[in-house]
Amino acid sequence: MEDLRPDAVPGGSGSAMEEIVGESINRGLLGAPAEISIAAIETGGEGESSRHKLSLGAKFAIGWMVFVILFAIFAKLGIITWGDPNESFTRCARRGPFSEEGSVSGFLAGCDSNGRNMMARLALGAWSSLYVAIGAIILGFTIGGTLGVIAGYFGGKVDTFLTGLFNIFLSIPGVVLALALVAFLQGSAEQAQDAFLSPELILIIAIGVVSIPLVGRIARASALSWTQREFVLAARSQGAKHRRVIIKEVLPNVLPAIFSISLLGIAIAIVVEGTLAILGVGIKPPTPSWGNIIATDRGNLFTSPHIVFEASMMIFFTVLSLNMLGDVIRSRFDVREGVL
């Protein structure tokens, strides 16, 4: 009799059960009465209501993004700076957050190899990283989205040309392309003594250009499927011009898809900025960014791992949160998984 037990719940063990238990824990944490969570286990859970309820992960993601954005803005505006990010306390150099000197001096996150306040650097680094990443994605979103919608709507030769262009850009590895663009733009900025092309702007343009084909392809795929719908033909049969049909009929339907991919794009851009920093072309020190904090102190990984670890964790949680938010938006607006 005992041998038969596992068979009595075919496939019920493992992931399915964990999910149910996980859900009941979620419910418990969200303040639902304990009886309901027991009932949920017994009936196999009621998945329907979860569609419009934020999961715990999504709540965490929103919380984290609010924290990071406020952290960055307060540091930039000087409201809460956590200290001077560039002042060097040689006595505290490489001290971790829980070391004696670190706690005594009030540096919550310890110090980097030059004895600079890590908390202040992480906060200002958040600003640089997000500024570059969001700027780049706004660029990619606008240009890539526009080109993609045009390609998907008009089809034919326009589509062939633009898709070909996207493919050419996609075939070059993103980091290499960004590297080349930074080198080119920096060179021309130095030659022209152009004050407008600040290092941040150069990075924004470089990463933005890399993201154009990514957003463009999603926008094209989505626009292509919406353009086939009858309401587009109906609008045309009422005499609407192409511009009007694109802006009023196709674009509002495409936006959720490209908005969601853009959130993921911000995450990718943060990582690309970090990579560029490690390669030496990111935000120039002493201005901190998460990427160049890692780049500067990657040599001290064994002696004082907290420096790289803290900056990496900031990137990790931000990227994770943006991915989760992207998923939430996608499922909220019922954008089909297939277009991604």
Added chain:
Amino acid sequence: MSKPKPTDIEKRVSAAGSTVTQSSETLLEVSDLTTYFRSSRGLVRAVDGVSFKLDRGKTLGIVGESGSGKTVLARSIMGLLPRSGLERNGSILFEGTELIDFGPKEMRPYWGAQMSMIFQDPMTSLNPVMKIGNQISESIREHLDVSKQYAKELSEQLLVSVRIPEAARRLDEYPHQLSGGMRQRVCIAVALACGPKLLFADEPTTALDVTVQAQVLDLMATAQNERFMAMILITHDLGVVAGRTDEIVVMYAGRIVERADTKTLFSNMKMPYTEALLKSIPRVDQPSHLRLSTIPGRPPDLVNPPEGCKFAPRCAYAQDRCTQEEPPLREITPGHEYRCWFPVGTPEGAGALANNRAQGTTATGLVFQEPEVATTTRGDG
């Protein structure tokens, strides 16, 4: 360039064509219209030499099964087909203007304002993310130079005229908040917004609940009478066009196979295809357990259509002549033309039927089935 007074526009919107004398003047004249698509398999002859005339305020029914070219014909006349791979020839005279060479730019003033279309599925022909009010007022503002506020008032009037309750509130709702029948009413309102002279209704009731179908058709008839608007009603259901059209065109394989006024077509059909279509409508006076009769086989391949009569492979009357020579569209009695060598209800037809009955198969090898409806429907029309 002063803005027209609201009263003028109101007149134009609510009663387009009322200024025209209500004579039976020709509005649309299509002659020898062909619409071919170039495909990798060859030339698809979707519409192959169609000619008809439509007078102002009249209704023409276009009947045929799926793939007979009804929808392509309508979209071809309106110039709504994608232009790549399209070969469109013939003549489309709309109020005396030749439209065949017009591109989208030249057609735009006609779309919505002169001719307009209602689509089959109201679920997909409204933009899911746009408020209903905006969808209606958009085309009003596109064609008529009126203020936003006035366009909104007109939209509300239009919704009232298509019998949508609480019209003012509906303006701010989205399509998903309405039922299918209501959505089709909104589509009708959109199509009527600029007072077109010609309305194409492409299977307007196919996607609707049967209980709503009659309401929507009645509504369209009322709107048509109020505006003295011509209508082309496309359907696969002879039951829908019966009693609602002045004239019916039966299409098969991209061609007209029979054209007659509604009464003649139902009482004195000549084409075996029309007869077979009518036979496949379930009838209330038949026992409910009776099997529905079907037309055997499928519509022909439009890339390689069969020699001779296109319907011959599925026709109970088919003789050797049908497989060799294509019958021309002959006008035997005025206003009634058809494409058949052995028409229903003629000595030739009866002979062909007797011949096939005796052999048990038709000339194309089809097992003979008695087209019995011809005798039962003849009387009640």
